[in-house]
Amino acid sequence: MTLNRRHLLAAGLAAPALLRLGTGSAQAATILKLSHQFPGGSIDEGDFRDRMCRKFAAAIKERSKGAMEVQVYPGSSLMKTNAQFSAMRKGALDLSLYPSPYAGGEVPEMNIGLMPALVPSYAQAVAWKDAPVGRKLTEILDAKGIVLVSWVWQAGGVASRERPLLTPEDAKGMKVRGGSREMDLMMKQAGAATLSLPSNESYAAMQTGACDAVLTSSTSLISFRLEEISKALTSGRERSYWFMLEPIMMSKIVFSGLPKDQQDLIMAVGAELESFGQEGAKADDTRVEEVFGKAGAKVVQLDEPTLGKWRDIARDTAWKDFANKNASCAELLKLAEKVA
Incomplete structure (x- = not known):
């Protein structure tokens, strides 16, 4: 040849x-x-x-x-x-x-x-x-x-162009990058429109207005300089529904x-x-708060009741959808819920 x-x-x-x-x-x-x-x-x-x-x-x-x-x-x-x-x-x-x-x-x-x-x-x-x-x-x-x-x-958080995305009610009308099908299902149930893209394309999406809020890891929030185009950060330092x-x-x-x-x-x-x-x-969960705060963004934290609201939505949407994929997915989810 x-x-x-x-x-x-x-x-x-x-x-x-x-x-x-x-x-x-x-x-x-x-x-x-x-x-x-x-x-x-x-x-x-x-x-x-x-x-x-x-x-x-x-x-x-x-x-x-x-x-x-x-x-x-x-x-x-x-x-x-x-x-x-x-x-x-x-x-x-x-x-x-x-x-x-x-x-x-x-x-x-x-x-x-x-x-x-x-x-x-x-x-x-x-x-x-x-x-x-x-x-x-x-x-x-x-x-x-x-x-x-x-x-x-x-752990991860949310960078937002305008207002914080903290509670499920805040998601209504926002265009959100969640990072996975399951995260998108939760966000859609809360009233957001979702888009799928790698985290390294988040800056351009927010800059052009195609995206209002980006959910990603604390490290990516820093590395992709999202503080430059964000007015708010929901930090994942104390607690988060976003662990990848x-x-x-x-x-x-x-x-x-x-x-x-x-x-x-x-x-x-x-x-x-x-x-x-x-x-x-x-x-980086700590550093991201410093980076966004220094840039003038409003930094907010999830409390336990708010996290519980997100968990309730996730269980009825993302968890259920995942378990229905196949027997292997259903087994994985059950095993994950048993981890102490």
Whole structure:
């Protein structure tokens, strides 16, 4: 077969094992590509999700003594955001730090990673990994060609162009980006119109008036500079109905092609970095209030009765819709509700 440039590019993207010249001979080195949608920075500065990916890359290289390298591609610079999950399943992308609900179109069970008002705290979120719900989700993804490498949860809030979106009554007449089908169902029931777009497109949507309010993680609210075009912030620092699973995932095709020692190293480093991810998410829950407050935005907090109102709407809409998808979704939801 004659190889053209397209074939070579595809091969370079899909194949993790490349050759590096050593001293006098060619030595096999594993080169993995990790893509994500968030702004790039350095290992010490910037969006904690990018920093987490860079720390992952640095640890893999150091502990493998150069036998493995991870190249990080921030800002969807390697491929478009919504294409990354499918590419991993096909073996055309090695790794991604990827918002779980973005994969819901292909794997409906992934929408449980942003189920409104289901996860009330970081403590409960972190408990998922070793609970039956976490084991079940890991099994489902494995069957779909995805390995969960590092669990990361983030709380989120709402940036609004004009007035705060705090209570369900506030949603009436607003155009809202919720971040998942389930979040949109809750918002629609409250009277909002919804639109679906990745968080890295939120700024433009708010700037043009296509969107009145954006629900996203505290980190994304900061990284995408939404304080520049917002007059109000509903913070997720004390409590939130918006908790999202945003893990580092890996192509099972690629993972299975690695030797056991490299597989073990990837999983070990991923697990070790989870505490960094959670600390980064919590720190941004506080920092987002400072950033928006400094920009002149009104900062408001959910109280428990208001959160309860949102939970009631979510249970009657999003939770019910999710459970009716299939038996697997119904089982996941029951298992999630049992997490203490």
